[in-house]
Amino acid sequence: MATGLGAGSGLTAAALLAVVNGALATPWSASTVWTFVFLCVLRLGFGLGAHVLMVRLAQSAIYQLRMDLCSRIVHTPLPHLEQLGTHRLMASFTGDIESVARVAINIPYFLVNVVVLAGCLAYLGWMSVPIAVGMIACFGVGVLSYLGPVIWANRRLRVAREYEDQMHDAFQGVVRGTKELKLHEERRGAFFRDRLHANAESVRHHNVTGITVYAAAANWNRLLFFVYVGVLLFVFPVETSASAVQLAGYLLVVLYMMAPLEAIMNTLPHLAQANVALRKVQELDLSLPSEEHRANGDTSPRFDPSGWQQLRLRGAVYRHRTEHETDESSFILGPIDLTLHRGEVVYLTGGNGSGKTTLVKVLASLYPLDTGEAVVDGEAVTPSSLRAYRQFFSVVLADYHLFDDLAAGSRERLDEQAAEYLKWLRLEGKLNVRDGRLSTTRLSQGQRKRLALLAALLEDRPFYVLDEWAADQEPAFRESFYREIIPSLQARGKTVVVVTHDDRYFHLADRLIVMDGGKIASDVRTRGAGKSTAGKGRYSEDPPPGPALLTQEKESQ
16 A cells, blocks of 8 residues: 555656646646645645555554564573674664665655656656656666775674774673772773774765765766756757757756655665665574464473472483584583482582582573483473573573562562562661552662562572572571572472572572582582472462461571
8 A cells, every 4th residue: 555655656756747737838728736735735645645554564664563573582492592782782773774764764755756766767768758768777877886985884884893892891881890990990991992983984984985975976866967957958958859848848857856866875875874774684593482482382381380399300411512612622511410409408519610590590591501400309491491491590690680570460569579588687777669660779789689589589489599599698698598499489389599609508598509610520419408398288379478477487496
């Protein structure tokens, strides 16, 4: 419909030119006036309708592109996202999508101008075939002389886009490293000179070069257009017997074509930039959500979160690759053979780089296994059950992200339960929860981690994985974490895996696993509570415990 209305708009423009030419050549009548008015109204209707429909199409395309990019990121394996880096993803969000958005808004006008130009050319051919052929030849020369510079300009725009990734990386350094840059003048000077200025200057230089070449090519085409106007004005009357009225009609049509041609030329550089942006989004190599959904098939849970007893990693191997590492130099986790039971408290420790965080990411299937498998109660986790398996885990990693809304589904009394937990986590008075949303997240690092734990507690899942959670907590609350929070989770049948270096609390765990060089160096059972009581009716399936239940437990002890 949009294309049809655009074509009608272009043809109506040509018809208006025909009426104007007729009125110039012969005395006009009342019917000519009414025809002119009718065509004006028709042109308004066609043009407005085409623009409204095309704008809706363009905005829908922008919306779909944004949602598609977000969905692709969520469905892309985490290692690939980590290898790409946040700066590349943000460059696509802020730069590439905006480039496409700007062009998408102008595409309706571009298409209408193309149709108007074609309609005028058709009318010119009806008036005089030789003049229309000459106009087409002029366009041909312009296109041929336009292609070479434009191809070179596109290369400059692609280079500029490559430097934009590095510039966004530098921008993140400015935002995240502001404190260090303020305190270290020499570092600040070197950073601005070698990273920020150098990349920003490269982006500016290549963009200016590419767009300037586009401008030069566009102006050359405009010059060819006026050369043809000059031929019509000074050569054509000498070589033919065309009257002044006929010549005026030809020139009127040709000059009318100048406006849509100008608009088309102005849009072409932006189309080229949008094309580069779309290619850059493609080069991110993000997974297609549709393929993920097809692979998963039926997404209904295949594992019973309430009745499970045992989870095993069997021969699990994961090779951590980075962009500049070879297979020989990359970190390898495994092979790992690990069995976890319902209701166990497992402490995971080891030196820096020993593979603790990698192991918990593999356990929660954030990292896909190269070889081996995860097995729940004898049933292997497959691509079709992966999404259900992930719902077992509430994870608070060291590089966690804190959302300001508590994604706890449609559970009742969410605000009331959250308020109880805020008291338990010693955050009452710091913030409140209304309609499942936190009033603020601008707290200290340790308090923000407590909010991340609050969200995990409200999810009420079978597995809790806490990566160096207590590292930012004050000593008194750290004591509460190990002696109250973790035991309360275990009392409800939760399996808790804690990555920690707090050796003074190691005796509180059911098992202590030590990692070294990507392998399990030792797996020691410090007490037998977890495995021996798993699945024997000890655990309650009531809502997560609050301060009252903790008090009862402490009194009973």
